[in-house]
Amino acid sequence: MILSQYRSHLVKFQSLIALVLLCIGIGLLSDKFFTVDNGWNVMRQISVNICISVGMTLVVLTGGIDLSVGSVLAIGGAIAAGLLKFGIEIPSGNLYIGFTLLGSILGGLVIGSLLGLFNGWTITKFKVPPFVATLAMLTIARGFTMLYTKGFPISNLGDSFAYIGTGWFIGIPVPVWISAVVIVVAIVITQKTALGRYIYAIGGNEHASKLSGINISKVKIIVYGIAGMLAAVGGIIVTSRLDSAQPNAGMSYELDAIAAVVIGGTSLSGGRGTIMGTVLGALIIGVLNNGLVLLNVSPFWQQVVKGGVILLAVIIDKANSKND
Amino acid sequence: MMKYFKILLLVMLAFASCQNRSGSAKQKKIAIIVSTLNNPWFVFLAQTAAARAKTLGYDSKIFDSQNNTALETDHFENAIADGYNAILFNPTDANGSVVNVQKAKKAGVPVFCMDREVNSPDATSQIFSDSYSGCVALAKDFVQTLNKKGNYVELLGLVADNNTWARSKGFHSLVDYYPGLKMVAQQSADFDRNKGLEVMESILQAHPNIDAVFAGNDAMAMGAYQALVAAGKADHVKVFGFDGAEDAIQAIKDKKVSATAMQFPKVIAQAAADDADAYFKGKRDFPKKLPVAVELVTYDNVNDYIAYGKK
Numbered sequence: 001m002i003l004s005q006y007r008s009h010l011v012k013f014q015s016l017i018a019l020v021l022l023c024i025g026i027g028l029l030s031d032k033f034f035t036v037d038n039g040w041n042v043m044r045q046i047s048v049n050i051c052i053s054v055g056m057t058l059v060v061l062t063g064g065i066d067l068s069v070g071s072v073l074a075i076g077g078a079i080a081a082g083l084l085k086f087g088i089e090i091p092s093g094n095l096y097i098g099f100t101l102l103g104s105i106l107g108g109l110v111i112g113s114l115l116g117l118f119n120g121w122t123i124t125k126f127k128v129p130p131f132v133a134t135l136a137m138l139t140i141a142r143g144f145t146m147l148y149t150k151g152f153p154i155s156n157l158g159d160s161f162a163y164i165g166t167g168w169f170i171g172i173p174v175p176v177w178i179s180a181v182v183i184v185v186a187i188v189i190t191q192k193t194a195l196g197r198y199i200y201a202i203g204g205n206e207h208a209s210k211l212s213g214i215n216i217s218k219v220k221i222i223v224y225g226i227a228g229m230l231a232a233v234g235g236i237i238v239t240s241r242l243d244s245a246q247p248n249a250g251m252s253y254e255l256d257a258i259a260a261v262v263i264g265g266t267s268l269s270g271g272r273g274t275i276m277g278t279v280l281g282a283l284i285i286g287v288l289n290n291g292l293v294l295l296n297v298s299p300f301w302q303q304v305v306k307g308g309v310i311l312l313a314v315i316i317d318k319a320n321s322k323n324d
Numbered sequence: 325m326m327k328y329f330k331i332l333l334l335v336m337l338a339f340a341s342c343q344n345r346s347g348s349a350k351q352k353k354i355a356i357i358v359s360t361l362n363n364p365w366f367v368f369l370a371q372t373a374a375a376r377a378k379t380l381g382y383d384s385k386i387f388d389s390q391n392n393t394a395l396e397t398d399h400f401e402n403a404i405a406d407g408y409n410a411i412l413f414n415p416t417d418a419n420g421s422v423v424n425v426q427k428a429k430k431a432g433v434p435v436f437c438m439d440r441e442v443n444s445p446d447a448t449s450q451i452f453s454d455s456y457s458g459c460v461a462l463a464k465d466f467v468q469t470l471n472k473k474g475n476y477v478e479l480l481g482l483v484a485d486n487n488t489w490a491r492s493k494g495f496h497s498l499v500d501y502y503p504g505l506k507m508v509a510q511q512s513a514d515f516d517r518n519k520g521l522e523v524m525e526s527i528l529q530a531h532p533n534i535d536a537v538f539a540g541n542d543a544m545a546m547g548a549y550q551a552l553v554a555a556g557k558a559d560h561v562k563v564f565g566f567d568g569a570e571d572a573i574q575a576i577k578d579k580k581v582s583a584t585a586m587q588f589p590k591v592i593a594q595a596a597a598d599d600a601d602a603y604f605k606g607k608r609d610f611p612k613k614l615p616v617a618v619e620l621v622t623y624d625n626v627n628d629y630i631a632y633g634k635k
Contacts, residue, residue: 030530032529032530033529035529037529038526038529041525041526041529044525045522045525045526146361150367151361151364151367152364152367152368152570153364153517153543153571155570155571156571156574166550166553166554238518241518241521241550242517242518242521242546242547242550243550244517244546244571246516246517246518246543247362247364248362248363248516249518251362251516289522289526290526290529293509293511293523293526293527293530294526294527294529294530295530296509296510296511296530299480299483299511299512300483302512
């Protein structure tokens with residue numbers, strides 16, 4: 001009895017335990033790991049993955065997946081940078097629209113949300129499997145990014161834009177604030193609102209949810225819209241950190257996001273998982289990335305180690321959920 | 325009835341396209357097959373080649389291999405089947421692309437390699453950037469700037485890319501002779517600006533006292549510079565890149581980046597298109613391999629250069 005209780009606690013905190021063990025291990029091997037500076041460094045680096053993987057968690061909880069986040073990130077960042085730097089010019093009407101900082105950011109977010117909503121629409125309206133629909137969007141959004149940037153980076157965006165990714169606010173880096181807000185809002189949505197309950201219900205049993213009167217299409221469209229918007233938030237952070245919107249930004253970021261979600265214990269078949277789990281998953285990946293570089297591990301081995309950790313996390317998760 | 329109509333329509337369509345092909349047989353077509361369009365450098369290479377082909381009076385089309393040799397094979401097969409008369413080719417892999425060049429030769433379509441080499445005698449001509457020598461020149465400046473002493477970091481490109489190692493070997497062929505120059509970290513940042521930033525941020529935690537960074541391309545160099553700015557070390561750490569991208573040229577002017585190695589994609593792409601033109605006009609003896617020098621760009625001579633070329 002006590003043992004089983006103990007075990008269920010262990011399951012609940014397994015990601016946390018893994019993270020702590022990982023930190024202790026790296027800390028023992030490198031005296032540079034446990035410094036305040038490096039702590040902010042890791043938090044700043046994972047802020048982008050947090051934005052994407054929180055959105056991904058919501059999608060996965062409904063039983064779906066979003067492979068397009070990396071490309072949507074790229075176009076969100078590119079649109080924000082492009083609007084800020086060049087505005088919109090319509091030569092035929094002899095029209096020029098300039099954008100303020102806020103306006104250009106909003107522009108990027110709107111595009112990201114629209115692409116996400118489009119994902120949700122094709123998935124619910126035409127019954128396209130999420131894997132296929134978002135895979136198509138992965139290519140489409142990347143193509144639009146290339147078209148918009150013509151394949152070249154948009155750089156030198158000015159100091160006020162750089163503040164988003166590199167600035168500090170009350171002693172904490174701005175991107176860390178942004179990811180904190182994203183986390184808090186997502187936790188409130190999943191735990192305290194009807195939308196959150198519907199998300200879990202749909203992932204748990206879509207048919208039963210439908211019978212109980214939940215508007216499944218609406219919930220799914222909203223969820224994919226949120227994922228798209230959060231990808232654009234990530235895109236704006238990356239663009240600001242680099243002082244440049246790169247047309248190839250965010251490539252294969254969907255994999256890092258899915259890894260964070262899975263390591264965090266969210267079931268890929270939906271209905272089970274938490275935002276906090278995903279945050280821990282993102283932290284584990286971030287600490288691993290940081291630690292492997294601090295220890296100057298060969299780039300070849302880094303890929304093997306990262307894949308191994310993901311595999312291990314899922315195996316442990318599977319073993320534990322069988323015990324439940 | 326509808327069925328017959330559809331068949332009729334299909335037959336007409338097939339006929340129409342046949343007609344179209346024989347009608348445009350006089351107008352030569354050039355296929356431009358590039359390793360990737362996800363990097364501004366290659367976009368520039370492909371666009372310059374297309375523009376030159378147009379000026380010379382040929383139709384052209386750009387194919388993106390997305391760094392995937394299998395996709396490149398598809399492009400070759402399609403280009404050959406579609407009746408393209410020449411291929412301006414930027415290979416994905418020096419060895420992997422050999423079969424594609426052979427295939428084209430068999431079909432009687434000449435292949436002109438741009439920027440990267442392919443280990444095959446079947447290419448009609450190969451005009452490539454001399455990355456190795458370029459990096460030796462860069463290394464020379466590196467040694468001088470650091471006065472033969474200091475700790476440095478190397479950021480490698482994609483570890484599976486030939487260019488990554490050509491550049492790294494060229495650099496080390498000289499720098500490794502100086503015992504005072506110590507490489508404290510060597511990490512890959514995938515030729516990517518964001519990776520360059522993140523990897524550099526972490527390296528700076530482990531090695532706060534470095535004197536220089538050598539990055540395998542300008543995107544990583546700019547990312548590393550961004551990390552140095554954030555850490556307040558940009559003033560005394562020297563950054564070295566490779567490519568001659570717009571951002572890097574501007575950064576050298578602003579004394580943010582020490583030096584880069586300028587490749588000449590415009591020269592290479594135009595020369596390849598000119599070779600194809602000469603081939604159509606009957607020329608057959610091309611130099612098999614033509615290296616185009618990579619030039620060192622520093623603050624002293626930066627005003628002679630623009631992005632991806634000379635003024």
